[in-house]
Amino acid sequence: GAVVSQHPSRVICKSGTSVKIECRSLDFQATTMFWYRQFPKQSLMLMATSNEGSKATYEQGVEKDKFLINHASLTLSTLTVTSAHPEDSSFYICSATGRGANQPQHFGDGTRLSIL
Amino acid sequence: SQKIEQNSEALNIQEGKTATLTCNYTNYSPAYLQWYRQDPGRGPVFLLLIRENEKEKRKERLKVTFDTTLKQSLFHITASQPADSATYLCAPGGDSSYKLIFGSGTRLLVRP
Numbered sequence: 001g002a003v004v005s006q007h008p009s010r011v012i013c014k015s016g017t018s019v020k021i022e023c024r025s026l027d028f029q030a031t032t033m034f035w036y037r038q039f040p041k042q043s044l045m046l047m048a049t050s051n052e053g054s055k056a057t058y059e060q061g062v063e064k065d066k067f068l069i070n071h072a073s074l075t076l077s078t079l080t081v082t083s084a085h086p087e088d089s090s091f092y093i094c095s096a097t098g099r100g101a102n103q104p105q106h107f108g109d110g111t112r113l114s115i116l
Numbered sequence: 117s118q119k120i121e122q123n124s125e126a127l128n129i130q131e132g133k134t135a136t137l138t139c140n141y142t143n144y145s146p147a148y149l150q151w152y153r154q155d156p157g158r159g160p161v162f163l164l165l166i167r168e169n170e171k172e173k174r175k176e177r178l179k180v181t182f183d184t185t186l187k188q189s190l191f192h193i194t195a196s197q198p199a200d201s202a203t204y205l206c207a208p209g210g211d212s213s214y215k216l217i218f219g220s221g222t223r224l225l226v227r228p
Contacts, residue, residue: 006159032214043120043205043220044160093159097214102148102167105216107159 003027004096006108014116015086021079021111023094030096033077034105035069038091050077084115118144120219122206128225129196137191137222139206144217147210149182149189154203154221164191168210196226 003026011019023033032051036044048069050056056069066088068080077096081088091112095105121140129135139149148167152160166173166182166189173180179192189208193200203223207216 004159034215041220044218046215046217049215091157095159102165103214104150104162104165105160106162107152109159110157112157 002104002106004030004094004106004108006094006111008111009109010112010114012114012116013084016083017115019081019084019113021081021092021094021113023077023079023096023108025075025096025106028096028098028106029074030077031074031099032097033071034095034097035067035077035079036093036095038093038110044093047079081113084113086115089113089115118142118217120144120206120208120217122204122219122222124220124222126223126225128227131197131226131228133196135193135196135200135224135226137204137206137224139189139191139219141187141208144187144208145184146208148208149180150207150209150216151178151180151189151191152205152207152218154205160205163204193224196224198226198228200224201226 005024007022035047047062048056048058050071071077093110095107097103097105119142150165151163154160164180166180177194181190203221205221206219209216
């Protein structure tokens with residue numbers, strides 16, 4: 001149980017393109033979803049917290065207009081990297097957690113984004 | 117600011133031995149602490165959660181301790197196997213946002 005599917009797994013696109021990444025919880029209702037960015041051999045950096053039906057809460061230094069997050073249902077959250085540039089190239093990972101405290105986060109397998 | 121420290125050097129051990137990984141935190145009083153495993157190019161996988169009122173938690177060959185006085189958690193893998201080779205992340209948490217703060221992870225290499 002507790003499977004999170006992230007799609008696509010890999011994206012290569014030109015500078016200036018907008019890229020949408022989907023995160024779905026397949027067998028549970030995800031009241032909260034998180035979006036992370038990870039650089040090689042570094043830790044997961046939280047970008048934003050997303051609760052179903054409300055606006056995402058962004059971490060300090062993360063541009064809201066650059067990284068658009070939508071959490072329209074209890075099983076789907078999307079991250080759109082708008083007008084992507086080479087410096088946006090990274091590994092983006094989502095996670096989802098159920099209702100209540102002390103819940104583990106269940107992670108997708110990440111999206112490798114490469115902007116040329 | 118909150119800081120999570122894990123040994124950045126890889127831990128290299130012989131199969132069958134016990135691996136012990138350390139997680140220290142400062143400027144933080146987490147209500148619980150979670151440990152995850154991450155393989156290259158994959159998302160982390162949840163392993164164990166230990167609450168602040170628990171000293172020790174076990175799951176099969178895994179054992180986690182949580183010392184709120186030392187602000188430290190130890191993660192043990194007994195009878196280690198090459199398949200245990202991965203990066204292990206600690207993540208304290210416990211505020212109302214359910215956010216976790218991840219350490220940078222320690223890479224474990226188990227030699228056959």
